Amino acid sequence: MRKLVCAALAIMLTASIFAQELKVKNGEVKLDDKIVAFIEGKKQNFKVLSLDKQYSVDAELKFLEQSGKRWMVLKSDKSGKSNEVDYKKFNPLNQxxxxxxxFIDKGFLSAEGLNTEAIENFLNGESTGVSSKIKADANAADDAQRRIAGYKVTIDDSGNIYRVIGQNPDKVRFGNIKIVSTTSLGVQKYEVYDLNNVLTGTWYNMSSKHPGYDKFLYEELITFDNKVFNIKYDSFGNTLQYKMSLDRTALNIVNVLIDNGYLKK
Known part of the structure; x- marks a missing residue:
């Protein structure tokens, strides 16, 4: 019971921190209009200073052009040590x-100002490897795109799925995809079936529950064995007169299933 109470208090404390209004303007960092730190320098390279300006840490904002993913490198002016920080969210208009x-998310900043001890412990601790993970994810995504391009998948207007295998110019049918529900906002649910007409995967647009799965799904594909893949809704080029053969979301769903071994000849 004590653990549950402590966990609840921690959640409430975190919620209260993020409920505070954060402002960064004219070199001042404010929480609920109270100055808690100062910033000096340019947007991508700046110093964060304590209230008495006796402590500072350098922040360099970085991004991978290949994927657009971002991270931040912090370096202590005190020890010279550095480490990488990821973002919960990022607004390019207010970097x-x-x-x-x-900083708040990592416990480096609060209404009391900079937590210099927490910052130094982080910078002198084990490397987070944030940039390495971002780069590895981007390379994996590129590899997947190259594989998918080689599958040569097409879908006809009846939802039949075809591939060109090897040097054979003839298309081989792999299964079928169909629209289950739509709204004025577009397609809300697709189902994909294999050659034996067995349901292989279901994609949901809006937040939805899937039988036998306890979490809500949003722009996600769930397979028959409850593997989940994120697939964004893409209506580009298919808004005036709908055709399944031009449905980019349907094609992306099918490609993900093939790439992960769920649709086979």
Missing amino acids: QKSAMEA
Whole structure:
């Protein structure tokens, strides 16, 4: 019971921190209009200073052009040690505020100001490897795109799925995809069946529950064995007169299933 109470208090404390209004303007960092730190320098390279300006940490905002993913490198002016921080969210229109939100998320900043001990412990601790993970994820995504391009998948207007195998110019049918429900906002649910007409995967647009799965699904594909893949809804080029053969979301769903071994000849 004590553990449950402590956990509840921690959640409430975290919620109260993020309920505070954060402002970063004219070199001042404010929480509920109270100055808690100062910022000096440019948007991508700046210093974050304590209230008495006796402690400072350098922040360099970085991104991978290949994927657009971002992270921040912090370096202590005191020890010279550095480490990488990821973002919960990032707003390119207010990059310094996004950085300060990350500070709050990591426990580096509160209504009491900078937590210099927490920052130094983090910078002198084990490397987070944030940039390495971002780069590895981007390379994996590129590899997947190259594989998918080689599958040569097409879908006809009846939802039949075809591939060109090897040097054979003839298309081989792999299964079928169909629209289950739509709204004025577009397709809300697809189902994909294999050659034996067995349901292989279901994709949901809006937040939805799937039988036998306890979490809500949003722009996600769930397979028959409850594996989940994120697939964004893409209606580009198919808004005036709908055709399944031009449905990019349907094609992306099918490609993911093939790439993960769920649709086979």
